[in-house]
Amino acid sequence: MFSVKCPTGYGCGVLEGRAIIRTHVLILVSILMLTGMARSASAAEQLVAAISGQVAADDPHESRTGADFQYYDHIYDTLVTRDGFDVIPRLARSWSTQDHQSWSFQIDPAARFADNRPVTPRDVIYSLCRYQVLTRRMGREMLGLTHLSAEAGGRVSLTLSAPYRLLPSALSLVFIMAAPDDTGEGPQGCDPATVLAGRGKAHIGSGPYKPAPREATALPDQHVLIPSAHCWRNCAAWPRVVLWSAPDARDRLRLLVTGQADIMEDVIPVHLPYISKLKGMTLTELPTDRTLLLTFNLRPKSAGGKPNPVADIRVRQAIAMALDRHVLVERGLEGFAGPAWQLAQPGMEGYLADRPQTMRPDPDQARALLAEAGYGQGLDLTLLLPLTRITDRPRVADALAGMLRAIGITLTITPVPASESRARVAKGDFQVMFAGLGLTAGSAMEGYAAVAGAAEKDSIANPSGYRNAILDNLLHQARGADPSSIPVLTRQATAILDADLPMIPLMHIRDLVAHRAGLSLHARDTTRAFGRITSPAMADASDGP
Incomplete structure (x- = not known):
């Protein structure tokens, strides 16, 4: 299962690094054998998760990365949460709509904030308004709220600028916080001046945890949480x-095998044979909706003013013809992923079951297209590799470089921190890059809106600068369309993107964590809020039916 084939013409340079990784892991295994994964009594009373991302947002309503949502989901609740690709109650125990434009949410009367105040419609209105102000500040329009009101009996009514059928799924990403005392009954969260003045300040949530006071022993890369005294x-x-x-998988593995961490997320395939042999360790696969994409900068000129080669559709087509997704999966992730021929996966809305599931590479035609575009003598490109949970895939990048080398493209791989990648996207300072997408709503059209829609243009989700008026119209229709119309709309949108190629889906990522055997993980969504989803296995075993 873990062997890696070396296809002819792709080169085997990536395999040379495996000896180094193997040596590193064997050293860690030796440490484990010596330490016996000893844990102090104080360590046994806490849960430590070695996570791959870094919490970058200092405000819950500016969460962008998986690590941001992972952290804040311990502290705050949302109106609804996910169960697979469905939504289920959280703060709202029910909701209704007649036309997908006007909605009503009934707040659970038992809900309490960490200071024991009840969660009221005023808090929900404040939070939704505040979220919309801050997302607009980031150049995004996620909800399109035009009116909110508190109704009798703990009900919130809201109106959108246009119908949005998947609004509950979108609200699963919006954290609800306690409104400040001085807001009165007015929706101060809608006032940009008030919102910006309070940006980044401490807020109160209704989640099961709250931030711990800063400890002298805590490291800069640690976020510590303690239980809320008034959890509901x-x-x-x-x-x-x-x-x-x-962020480095070897560091996460070290923390796990030396007993400093109980959970290691984002296990990389090369570590699987070793972890599976460790006594007292368990591997658990969590739900995932993530897809790795290859995206292109479609601006005519690069940041330096030179012509941009990948703005030419023939260059993008040549790259697409050189790809072998099955080999990318086998060599890059040792088979622990699925080749992606579309954004949606089986079971998601808009999945096209009749879409071809394979495509034979055609290097001869790819070279002919490059020659036609004026690059018959070869082409140098740079691949931006953001160091994020989804896109930090150096072995996949190396395999891709081998494929492109076979058609005369030399690919230089440039790893960059996530913050730098966002800055470079804003300036158009890249040619090709890996991008990641999570289909939170389980909908192909929602995914297309993120990676190719006008609302996300020039963002880290849609870095290409792509814009197509016909596609935007289809995406707008899909927001309020009857579910029976979605397959047709998805097929039309897919045909446009196949022709224009602003991005290429490469693979659907599987989500694997390693943890000590005394733990039980029971995730229903992809947030990975380990404090919520992890419990002692003995406690699970003693629970009655």
């Missing part, structure tokens, strides 16, 4: 939770 539902199983950011 699904309360904390741990007296202390530590999210320990370690």
Whole structure:
């Protein structure tokens, strides 16, 4: 399962690094054998998760990365949460709509904030308004709220600028916080001046945890959480939770095998044979909706003013013809992923079951297209590799470079921190890059809106600068369309993107975590809020039916 083939013409340079990784892992295994994964009594009373991302947002309503949502989901609740690709109650115990433009949400009367105040419609209105102000500040329009009101009996009514059928799914990403005392009954969260003045300040949530006071022993890359004294539902199983950011998988593995962490997320395939042999370790696969994409900068000129080669559709077509997704999966992730021929996966809305599931590479035609575009003597390109949970895939990038080398393209791989990648996208300072997408709503059209729609143009989700008026119209129709119309709209949108190629889906990422055997993980969504989804296995075993 873990062997890697070396296809002819792709080169085997990536395999040379495996000896280094193997040596590193064997050293860690030796440490484990010596330490016996000893844990102090105090360590056994806490949960430590070695996470791959870094919490970058200092405000919950500016969350962008998986690590941001992972952290804040411990502290705040949302109106609804996800169960697979469905939505289920959280703060709102029910909701209704007649036309997908006017909605009503009934707040659970049992809901309490960490200071024991009840969650009221005023808090929900404040939070939704505040979220919309801050997302607009980031150049995005996620909800399109035009009116909000508090109704009798703990009900919130809201009106949108246009019908939005998947609004509940979108609200699963919007954290609800306590409105400040001085807001009165007015929706101060809608006032940009008030919102910006309070940006980044401490807020109160209704989740099972709250931030711990800063400890002298805490490291800069650790976020520590403690239980909320007034938890109202699904309360904390741990007296202390530590999210320990370690972007390098080898560092996460070290923390796990030396007993400093209980959970290691984003296990890379090369580590699987070793982890599976470790005594007292378990591998668990969590739900995932993530897709790795290859995206192009479609601006005519690069940031330096020179002509941009990938703005030419023939260059993008040549790259698409050189790809072998099955080989990318096998060599890049040792088979622990699925080749992606479309954004949606089986079971998602808009999945096209009759779409071809394979495509034979055609290097001869690819070279002919490059020659026609004026690059018959070869072409040098740079691949931007953001160091994020989805896109930090150096082995996949190396395999891609081998494929492009076979058609005369030399690909230089440039890893960059996530913050730098966002800055470079804003300036158009890249040629090709890996991008990641999570289909939160389980809808292909929602995914297309993120990676190719006008609302996300020039963002990290849609870095290409692509814009197509016909596609935007289809996306607008899909927001309020009857579900029976979605397959037709998805097929039309897919045909446009196949022709224009602003991005290419490469693979659907699987989500694997390693953890000590005394833990039970029971995730229903992709947030990975480990303090919420992890419990001692013995506690699970003692629970009655």
